[in-house]
Amino acid sequence: MAIEAPKTRRGESSRAVILQAALDLFQERGYEATTMRAIAERAGVSLGGSYHYFPSKEHLVLEFYRHTHELHSAAIAPLLLREKDLAARLRGTMRAVIVTCEPFHAVAGSIFSTVANPSSPLNPFGAAAKPLRDEVVALYADVVRGSDARIPADVADMLPLTLWLYQMGILYFWIFDRSPGRLRTLEVIDETTDLIVRLIGLANLPVLRGSRKRVLGLMRSIVEGQIA
Amino acid sequence: MAIEAPKTRRGESSRAVILQAALDLFQERGYEATTMRAIAERAGVSLGGSYHYFPSKEHLVLEFYRHTHELHSAAIAPLLLREKDLAARLRGTMRAVIVTCEPFHAVAGSIFSTVANPSSPLNPFGAAAKPLRDEVVALYADVVRGSDARIPADVADMLPLTLWLYQMGILYFWIFDRSPGRLRTLEVIDETTDLIVRLIGLANLPVLRGSRKRVLGLMRSIVEGQIA
DNA sequence: ATTTGAACTTGAACATGTTCAACTCAGAGC
DNA sequence: GCTCTGAGTTGAACATGTTCAAGTTCAAAT
Numbered sequence: 001m002a003i004e005a006p007k008t009r010r011g012e013s014s015r016a017v018i019l020q021a022a023l024d025l026f027q028e029r030g031y032e033a034t035t036m037r038a039i040a041e042r043a044g045v046s047l048g049g050s051y052h053y054f055p056s057k058e059h060l061v062l063e064f065y066r067h068t069h070e071l072h073s074a075a076i077a078p079l080l081l082r083e084k085d086l087a088a089r090l091r092g093t094m095r096a097v098i099v100t101c102e103p104f105h106a107v108a109g110s111i112f113s114t115v116a117n118p119s120s121p122l123n124p125f126g127a128a129a130k131p132l133r134d135e136v137v138a139l140y141a142d143v144v145r146g147s148d149a150r151i152p153a154d155v156a157d158m159l160p161l162t163l164w165l166y167q168m169g170i171l172y173f174w175i176f177d178r179s180p181g182r183l184r185t186l187e188v189i190d191e192t193t194d195l196i197v198r199l200i201g202l203a204n205l206p207v208l209r210g211s212r213k214r215v216l217g218l219m220r221s222i223v224e225g226q227i228a
Numbered sequence: 229m230a231i232e233a234p235k236t237r238r239g240e241s242s243r244a245v246i247l248q249a250a251l252d253l254f255q256e257r258g259y260e261a262t263t264m265r266a267i268a269e270r271a272g273v274s275l276g277g278s279y280h281y282f283p284s285k286e287h288l289v290l291e292f293y294r295h296t297h298e299l300h301s302a303a304i305a306p307l308l309l310r311e312k313d314l315a316a317r318l319r320g321t322m323r324a325v326i327v328t329c330e331p332f333h334a335v336a337g338s339i340f341s342t343v344a345n346p347s348s349p350l351n352p353f354g355a356a357a358k359p360l361r362d363e364v365v366a367l368y369a370d371v372v373r374g375s376d377a378r379i380p381a382d383v384a385d386m387l388p389l390t391l392w393l394y395q396m397g398i399l400y401f402w403i404f405d406r407s408p409g410r411l412r413t414l415e416v417i418d419e420t421t422d423l424i425v426r427l428i429g430l431a432n433l434p435v436l437r438g439s440r441k442r443v444l445g446l447m448r449s450i451v452e453g454q455i456a
Numbered sequence: 457a458t459t460t461g462a463a464c465t466t467g468a469a470c471a472t473g474t475t476c477a478a479c480t481c482a483g484a485g486c
Numbered sequence: 487g488c489t490c491t492g493a494g495t496t497g498a499a500c501a502t503g504t505t506c507a508a509g510t511t512c513a514a515a516t
Contacts, residue, residue: 006493006494007492007493007494008482008483008493008494010481010482010493010494011493011494014494014495032347035471035472035473036472036473036474037471037472037473045495045496046495046496046497047473047474047496047497047498048474048475048476048495048496048497049494049495049496051473051474051475052493052494052495056473056474057473057474108346109345109346109347110345110347112345112346113341113344113345113346113347113348116341116344116345117337117338117341117344118337118340118341118400118403118404119337119338119341120341125404172346173450173454175346176346176353176454177453177454179453184453187449188446188450191442191446192446195439195442195443195446198439199439202435202436202439205435207430207433207435208430211423211426211427211430214419214423215423218416218419218420218423222401222416225407225412226401226404234463234464235462235463235464236462236463236464236511236512236513238463238464238511238512239463239464242464242465263501263502263503264502264503264504265501265502265503273465273466274465274466274467275466275467275468275503275504276465276466276467276504276505276506277464277465277466279503279504279505280463280464280465284503284504285503285504
C-alpha cells in the first residue's frame with residue numbers, strides 16, 4: 001500500500017510528471033472534478049500509468065499534504081529562530097498554516113476526509129501516517145521548546161501532540177470558513193492560541209492541579225493505546 | 229436535495245422496503261461494500277428506484293443515523309426521568325451511546341468517514357443534517373436541564389451543543405477502540421464526564437471567570453458562523 | 457366508462473476509480 | 487551482439503453511483 005518508488009530514471013520522470021499534473025489539476029478544478037483520465041492526459045501517460053506509482057487517487061492527495069507541510073515548515077523557520085514568546089510563536093505558526101494552505105482551500109475538504117477516514121491506512125492515527133505525523137509533532141515540539149515560557153514538565157510532554165491535534169481542529173474549521181480572507185479563522189486562531197497559553201499559565205494553580213493530573217493521565221493513556 | 233416524501237400508500241411501502249434493505253445491508257456488510265444494486269435487489273425494486281426517495285446513497289446513511297439516535301433516545305429515557313445527578317446522567321447517556329452503537333462497530337468506520345467528509349451534504353455541520361442535529365442537541369439539553377446541578381446561565385446555554393460535539397469525539401475514539409467490551413472507551417467516558425462536570429463546577433472561580441467569558445464568546449461566534 | 461396526470465418504476469446509458477494481462481523497452485550478463 | 491529480466495506502460499474491461507427518458511399504475515375528475 002506504500003507509495004511505490006521509481007527504480008529507473010525514466011520512472012522518476014514519469015512519477016514526477018504525474019504528480020505535477022495531479023497537483024496542478026487539483027488546484028485548478030478541485031479534487032472531485034479532477035478525473036484520473038484528466039491527470040493521465042495532462043501528464044502524457046495512459047490511464048493506468050498513475051497506479052504504478054500511486055495506489056489510489058487519494059494517495060496523490062497525501063503527497064499534496066506532504067508538500068504543504070514542507071512549505072509551512074519553511075515558512076515559519078525564521079519566526080521560530082527570532083521570536084521567544086510562546087503565544088507569538090504559536091500564533092505565527094498557526095497563521096502560517098492558514099496562509100500556506102490557502103491556495104488549496106477548495107481541495108482541502110477531500111484531503112481532510114481522506115485523513116479523517118478511520119478505515120483508511122492513511123488516517124493520522126495509523127502506522128502509515130506516522131512519519132509525517134512525527135514530523136508535524138516535532139515541529140510543535142520546536143515551537144514549545146524554543147520559547148521562554150516556563151511550563152511544567154508533565155504539561156510540556158503532552159503539549160506537542162496536543163497542538164498537533166489543535167492544528168487539525170483549526171484546519172477543520174478553516175475548511176468551512178467562507179469569510180473573505182478567512183478572517184474568521186484568523187480571529188479564532190488569535191483567540192485560541194492566547195487561551196491555550198493562558199491555560200498553561202494557570203496549570204499550576206492549586207485548584208486546578210488535581211484536574212490537570214487527571215487530564216494528563218487520561219491523555220497519556222489515550223496516546224499509548226491509540227497512537228503508539 | 230431533501231429526502232422525498234412518498235405521496236401514495238404504494239410509495240410509502242416502497243420507501244420503507246428500500247430503507248430497510250439498506251439498513252440491513254449496511255449492518256451486514258458495511259457502507260462501501262453495500263452497492264445500490266444490492267439494495268435494489270433485496271428491496272425488490274429496480275436500480276433507479278431508491279433515487280426516487282433518497283437523493284444519494286449517503287442520504288440512506290443519514291436515515292441510519294436517525295435510527296440509532298432513536299434507539300439511544302429510548303434507551304436513556306428511564307435514566308433521565310429517575311436520576312438527578314448531572315455526572316450520573318451524562319455518564320449514563322454516553323455509556324448508552326456506546327451500547328446502542330455496538331452492533332454497528334464494524335461498520336462505523338466507513339460510515340463515519342462518509343459523514344465527516346466536509347464536502348458531503350450530510351456532514352454534521354451542514355444544513356441537511358440540521359433536523360437530526362437539533363434532536364441530538366435537544367437530548368443533551370434535556371440531560372442538563374433535568375439535573376440538579378447549578379450551572380451559570382451562559383455556560384448552560386452552550387453546554388448542549390458542546391456535549392453533542394463531545395459525543396462525536398467519543399464516537400471517534402470508540403471507532404478505533406479494539407479492546408474487549410470497548411472497556412477503554414467506557415473508561416474514557418467515565419473519566420471525561422467526571423472532568424466535564426468538575427470543570428463546570430470550577431467555572432465560577434474568580435481566576436477562571438475571564439477565560440470562561442472568552443471561551444464562551446468564542447464558541448458563540450463559531451456557532452453563529454458555522455452551524456446556524 | 458373514459459380520460460387525465462401525477463406518482464411511481466424501470467433499466468439502459470453514462471462517468472469515473474480501479475484492475476490486470478499483455479506489451480514495450482532499456483540495460484545487465486554473457 | 488544476443489538474450490533475458492524486470493521496470494515501465496498501455497488501454498480495454500470491470501464495478502459502481504447516478505441520471506433520465508420512457509413506460510406503468512391508479513385514483514380522482516369528467
